[in-house]
Structures are given as structure tokens and as C-alpha cells.
Amino acid sequence: MNKKILLMLILLIGILVITGCGNESANTSTKVKEITIGYFPNLTHAPGILGVANESFEKEFEGIKVNFKTFPKGSLFMDAIATGQVDIGYVGPGPVLNRYLQGAKVKVLASASIAGNVIVGNESSHISSPIDLANKTIATPGLACSHDLLLRRFLWNNDLKMKKRGGNIKQVLQKPAAMMGLFEQEQIDAAVVSEPWAAVMEEKIDAKILVNWNEMPWGGKMPATVIATTTEFTEDHPKLVKKFLKVNEDNINFIKNNRKESLKLIQQEIKRITKQKLSINILDQALTRTKLTSNIDPEIIQEFANISGDLGVIKKSTDVTGLVDKSFLKEIKQ
Structure with missing residues (x-):
């Protein structure tokens, strides 16, 4: 009787294991x-x-x-x-x-x-410090995207605001590829972009890094x-x-x-x-x-x-x- 119970238990455990694995x-x-x-x-x-x-x-x-x-x-x-x-x-x-x-x-x-995110600037905009962004036009790829949120925090850290928030900085929404043309036409002064776009802009249109990755909010982390x-x-x-x-x-x-x-x-x-x-x-x-x-x-x-x-x-x-x-x-x- 004990052997039968033991065999039944072994069989039951085997079925459970197979079912579980399945x-x-x-x-x-x-x-x-x-x-x-x-x-x-x-x-x-x-x-x-x-x-x-x-x-x-x-x-x-x-x-x-x-x-x-x-x-x-x-x-x-x-x-x-x-x-x-x-x-x-x-x-x-x-x-x-x-x-x-x-x-x-x-x-x-x-x-x-x-x-991997930086703020690049137009060489002719004469921006050398955050305060110089006042009364300038800045581009981001979208609204409430990562670049936009980073920019908002950066401006807040430097006591600056967008026009829509009661400040004096104008924001435009553009894809990075379009930003290059706007830089050359001097329609924007700065932009927040991900790499490799910053490096592309440096080489193609002589853009300069205004705020490097480790100067961005949270120390680039x-x-x-x-x-x-x-x-x-x-x-x-x-x-x-x-x-x-x-x-x-x-x-x-x-x-x-x-x-x-x-x-x-x-x-x-x-x-x-x-x-x-x-x-x-x-x-x-x-x-x-x-x-x-x-x-x-x-x-x-x-x-x-x-x-x-x-x-x-x-x-x-x-x-x-x-x-x-x-x-x-x-x-x-x-």
C-alpha cells in the first residue's frame, strides 16, 4: 500500500513538473x-x-x-x-x-x-553664457519630448523662461535636419539636439556647443x-x-x-x-x-x-x- 502511494506521489510530481515547464x-x-x-x-x-x-x-x-x-x-x-x-x-x-x-x-x-544631448548655437548669435539666451529663438524636435523637457529644466535652473511661460525666449519645433537650414538662414539662435546631430552641425554649418552634455541638467546623467x-x-x-x-x-x-x-x-x-x-x-x-x-x-x-x-x-x-x-x-x- 505504501509503495502504491509513493508511486502515485512520484507520478503526480512528475506531471506537475512537466506541466509547469510547459x-x-x-x-x-x-x-x-x-x-x-x-x-x-x-x-x-x-x-x-x-x-x-x-x-x-x-x-x-x-x-x-x-x-x-x-x-x-x-x-x-x-x-x-x-x-x-x-x-x-x-x-x-x-x-x-x-x-x-x-x-x-x-x-x-x-x-x-x-x-548625448547638448545645446548647439549659431555662430552669429553671440551666445557665450545661459543669460545670453534671453530674447533668442531656440528649437527643439517637439513639445514635451525629452529635448524639450531638458531645455525647460535648464532654463529654470538659470532663471529663464519661454515666452508662453511669461519669459522672453521663443521656441520653435523642428526636426534636426531642418534646424541646419534655419541656422544658416539665422532664423534660430540655438537648438537642443541628440547625437550625432550636434557633431553633424559642428562639421557642416560650424555650429558651436553652447551647453555640453555634462553641463545639462542632472550633470548629464x-x-x-x-x-x-x-x-x-x-x-x-x-x-x-x-x-x-x-x-x-x-x-x-x-x-x-x-x-x-x-x-x-x-x-x-x-x-x-x-x-x-x-x-x-x-x-x-x-x-x-x-x-x-x-x-x-x-x-x-x-x-x-x-x-x-x-x-x-x-x-x-x-x-x-x-x-x-x-x-x-x-x-x-x-
Whole structure:
């Protein structure tokens, strides 16, 4: 009788183990036939760009079809995340935290880069200190984007304001490519841009760096690019999340240890997307102002969100508790 009970227990445990393994597998790769990754052709997205160029995403997601989509701005990336066109990818912190505060179930899992954002100026504008920005025209790629929020904080730190906030600084919204023409026509005096655009403007139109990456708010520690996905994706596919973060981590280390090779691959990938070939010198200069790291500080993200509230983009609470989830990053680093 005891032997029969023991055999039945062993059989039951075996069934539970098999069932458990089956469920775990069902929640990861066996149910997923495709994964779509989003990113931008900016140097601040370098780990992701390299992942496309060296096919490290395909290698890590073996057996799964990997698709890639590029975006010109963060709001379009967040639209794609919301509609299921993208599963996970790279985006600036501004768009993702704004969507989170608007009720979207999204997560920030890690950083890809910090710094990488600077304020460039027109040589003829005679701007040599923050106070010289008064009565000038400054361009940002969008409203409430990461560049815009950084600028707002920078102005606030220097007792300056936009005209719409009772100050004397005019703001215009333009894509970086269009900014170059406006600089040459002297229609704008300064702009907040991500790399490699600052390095491009330095070389092509003799723009100068007015505020370098380490002089920006938070001493340049503000994430330029984060890894974002939906809460549903983290819950349903934790193994795939960790695979993605592993590729990001590996590529950060590869770029640090193989700078020349990495820049050549990134150059090729940016050219494929934008049809423009940036010189290695431009990319190398841009990388000196971009710090690649997966580490992320939730407190800085919270302060960033508070600016959205002050700006009026968010009408409700600006509490982003729960947006940043570092548990997956901790696991892969261990």
C-alpha cells in the first residue's frame, strides 16, 4: 500500500513538473513566432543600432523571426507600442513617461545611454553664457519630448523662461535636419539636439556647443535613451525581456572595447536607414558626448516627470512609481 502511494506521489510530481515547464515555455518563446523591435537612427541608440548591424538580436532570439522598425520621434514609437506594432525597443524617456502618466501600461527596463544631448548655437548669435539666451529663438524636435523637457529644466535652473511661460525666449519645433537650414538662414539662435546631430552641425554649418552634455541638467546623467515595453510583454514573456537586455548589455560592452569596429557598423546602419553617410570622425566625436550604460536612476525619471506636470502636459498626478522596473536588469547582471 505504501509503495502504491509513493508511486502515485512520484507520478503526480512528475506531471506537475512537466506541466509547469510547459506553462513557462508557453509564456516565452514557444508561443512567440515573431518579435518586433523599435529604435531610432541616433547615436544615443547605439546598442540597438549595433544589435541590428551585427545581428546579435537574431542570434539571441534564435528560432524567432526578428523584425525591426525605425521611428523619427518618440510619440510615434509609443503609438506603435500601444497598438502592438512594436513589442520592445529604444526611445527617449520623455515620451514613455508621458504615456505612463496618461494611463498607458508601459515599463522602462533599463537605459541604453545617458548624456548625448547638448545645446548647439549659431555662430552669429553671440551666445557665450545661459543669460545670453534671453530674447533668442531656440528649437527643439517637439513639445514635451525629452529635448524639450531638458531645455525647460535648464532654463529654470538659470532663471529663464519661454515666452508662453511669461519669459522672453521663443521656441520653435523642428526636426534636426531642418534646424541646419534655419541656422544658416539665422532664423534660430540655438537648438537642443541628440547625437550625432550636434557633431553633424559642428562639421557642416560650424555650429558651436553652447551647453555640453555634462553641463545639462542632472550633470548629464539624464537617460538619453531607455528600453521600453508594455507591462503585458514583461508578464507574458520574461525570458524574452531578459534576452533583449542581454543583447543591450553585450553591445554596450562591445562598443566600449571595440570602438572603431563598432563605429563602422553603426555608420553602415545609419546610412542604410537615412541614406546619409556620416563620417567616422563625426560619429567618434558624437560618442565622446554619449555615455553608454544600462544603469538607470528612477529618481531622475521622477524629476523629469514633474517637469511634464509643470509644463501642463500632464494634468493629473506626476507620480511615476512603477514605471521603472530594474528587476530584469538585476537578474542578467547577476
